[in-house]
Every structure is written in C-alpha cells, then in structure tokens.
Amino acid sequence: MGGFFGVASKEDCMFDLFFGTDYHSHLGTRRAGMAVYDEEKGFDRAIHNIENSPFRTKFDKDVSAMHGRTGIGCISDYEPQPLIVRSHHGTYAIVTVGKINNTDKIVQKLFDSGYSHFLEMSGGEVNATELVAALINQRGNLIEGIQYAQQTIDGSMTMLLLTPQGIYAARDRLGRTPVAVGKKDNARCVAFESFAYLNLGYTEERELGPGEIAVITPESVVTLVQPGKEMKICTFLWVYYGYPSSSYEGVSVEQMRYQCGAMLARRDNAHPDIVAGVPDSGTAHAVGYANESGIPFSRPLIKYTPTWPRSFMPTMQSSRNLIAKMKLIPVHDLIRHRSLLLIDDSIVRGTQLRETTDFLYQHGAKEVHVRPACPPLLYGCKYLNFSRSTSLTELATRRAIQEMEGTAEPKDIEKYADPETPEYQKMIDIIGKNGHFSSLRYHRLDDLMDSVGIDKCKLCTYCWNGKE
Secondary structure (H helix, E strand, O other): OEEEEEEEEOOOOHHHHHHHHHOOHHHOOOEEEEEEEEOOOEEEEEEEEOOOOOHHHHOOOHHHHOOOOEEEEEEEOOOOOOEEEEEOOEEEEEEEEEEEOOHHHHHHHHHHOOOOOOOEOOOOOEOHHHHHHHHHOOOOOHHHHHHHHHHHOOEEEEEEEEEOOEEEEEOOOOOOOOOEEEEEOOEEEEEOOHHHHHHHOOEEEEEOOOOOEEEEOOOOEEEEEOOOOOOOEEOHHHHHHOOOOOEEOOEEHHHHHHHHHHHHHHOOOOOOOEEEEOOOOOHHHHHHHHHHHOOOEOOOEEEOOOOOOOOOOOOOHHHHHHHHHHOEEEOHHHOOOOEEEEEOOOOOOOHHHHHHHHHHHHOOOOEEEEOOOOOOOOOOOOOOOOOOOOOHHHOHHHHHHHHHHOOOOOOOHHHHOOOOOHHHHHHHHHHHHHHOOOEEOOOOHHHHHHHHOOOHHHEEOHHHHOOO
C-alpha cells in the first residue's frame, strides 16, 4: 500500500504538503518523499527512510528548505518516490500507488522497443514508479501515456504527476483506490485519504471516478479523461486500511465499522463478559458489536502509542516475537477471570492473533472468543497486496484446507468461501483450534457488503471469494 498528497496553490505549498503527506503515514512504513516545483528554481525533491522514525522527524529540515507553489508527496511501503523524470514530455515528478503483476513482461517489452535500462533497487527489483514513467514516455503526450500505462499494467495503478502546468491525477481504471480533491481560497489539493486536508482548511470538492484523469490547479479541477462506469473499489479499505476519519464513495470508514460490528453481533450467540477490539484496527468494530448486543465494551489491551506508532522490528530474529507483543499493555482488572470477545479486522496468517490470545490467557482470561470483522481470506490480493503474503500457504485458511485435503489448492475452493457448507465450518474449526480461541465466527461476505452500503457490484471482494 501507500498514500499520496498533492497541492496546487497560489502561495508556497510546503506547509500543506508536509502535513497532508504526514496524514498518510498509516499507509506505509518504509519510504516517504516530497517533490515541489518553483517557477524560478524548477523541481526539488527529498526522499527518506521512515522505517524507524516518523515522517515529521525525517522531513523536518526539508520543509524549511524546499519551496514551491505546487508539490506532491507520498508514503510508500516499498519503492523510493517521488521520482523526477526528464522526458520528451518535459520534466515531471511522479508518485504511484498500486501493484504491477506483469513487471517482467513490461520490462522485456520496453527493452525490445529500444529502452536502454532501469535502475535496480537494493532488493534487485525495478522501481514500480520508474516503470510507470517509462510506459508514460512511450506515448506522444502525458494523457495518452497515462492511459497506455494503465492499460498495460496487470494489477492496479493510481498516480500523481507534478508538472509546471499543474498536477495530473489519475485514478486506476477500476477505482480500486480512492482519489479525493479538496479546495480552499487560492488552492486545491488531492489526496488518497479524504480527511488529510480537513485540518489544513480545505473542504471536500469531489472524488475522481474510476479511470478519470484530471489536471489540478489552484483555480480548478478539470477532467481530461472521463471516468468509466465500472468500479471495483477495495472493500478492505473500510475494514482495515482506511483511517477512521476518512470516507470513500461517500461512506464513512468509522460508521461502516460500527455497522460491521453490529451485523456480527446480530448473528452471534456468544455471551462474553466484555467486548474488546484489538488495538487499533478492531476498536470501532467492537464498539458497533457492543452497542448492538448490549455487552459492555472495554479495553483490556492498551496500545502504547508514544513510542509504538508503527511496528518496528529488530534485525535479530530471536527478538521479533517478543517485540511484536511489547506494544500491547494488559489491564489485569479487565482480563482476570473474564470471558472476552475479541474483534480484529481480519485473520491473515493467524500467528499474531494466536499470540494475543495466549497473552490474554497468561494474564488470567477465562475465555477468548474471536470475531474477525471480515470473511476468511482465501486469496492473496492481486491489486493492492494488502495481505503481504508471499504464498497462499501463509494464509490461515489455506493451511487449514491443506490439513483437511492434503493440498492448499483444491479444485473446488469455492465451497470454503460459502459459510453454509460443512467444509467451511470445518475450516473455521481448524483455524480456531490452531489459534487457541474459545470460539471463532467470521463476518459473512453478504453482511460485510451490506455494512458498506454501496452497490455491491462496485466492491472488490477478490481476497474472499476469488471473483474478479
């Protein structure tokens, strides 16, 4: 994943760009960058590693040194960006959010057409943003280039291009990721997260539609390519990745999570003493469950936020498991001799939730009933890679299926996505047993989609049912 923020202003944009980009820090943990354009000095850029230090700390000096009326910034989970590209289109800066599944094929196609080289990153891979720029530069103008890049890429790609004329914002063809535009006197901004501009004095102008390309200047947002009719926005944005104060397609993340928890409660028959959310992503779901069920909401686990804003991991493997748990502090009076119902956003591998459950038992919990806020994850994400699984067998569901059938990839995998089948229930029983849960009940996909509340055909549900 990753996040982006752009500003086009009649005045210096650095204050807005700095804080607007910082408001996307929950979407990435590895790299961050900003690029600005000044009419006299041209382009300027800064990129830093933010793995063990927050964005504001790393870019504190840059915000004073960089100047310009237009700029773009990003938080990235992997590749360094923004990149500044000099091409036959002129010079531009570019940031991207998405996933490219056919990188090798694209690289070879570009080499065959005469492209000379790509800079290799430390992991031995091509920078995805550089690859997108190379595709854009294959066409005669930026608009045709952006469209060509999006048509060529197998996966998903949203991008911002900073040019002397303004910021070109292009939402991916099926709108899997959001692009929101804000306005105030003498400025416009564009953001992944719609809340990112609120404290900067902007108000909502609109969201770009799927495949829409627009140019953003201080005065206006002008559509250059009309949006398509088909949408497949990522449902997991509401479940987990999106920040609580954001909204997508007019649907509040926080409100959706309340509704999600309420629907979980309506189908449940557990009678715990308290309902709790795994901090922080399960909290709103748990509030919704508690409000619907009448069971008290409590916080038996408190996340130590002053020094744990992100999941820092040491290089020593022997310490990783300990470090992963250190950010959660138990409240013994709310755990000891209690039956707890614990809601997390999802179960991917299951390892961390099992450790959290064991942690609660060690501190005196009588029972730990687990309720994931989304259905069982059966497929790795092809479009945004939120699951971070390198193989299907990393998923808790696939390991359970392998235990049942001797293979993690049976021919009739669909029966494991249907909550009415005995195979589904057996899979859940195995996951619950492996996780040491007192009971396990997942959110149903139909209920999850109802929790969002927009047209179901506009939601991407690939990770749960494998449907494109």
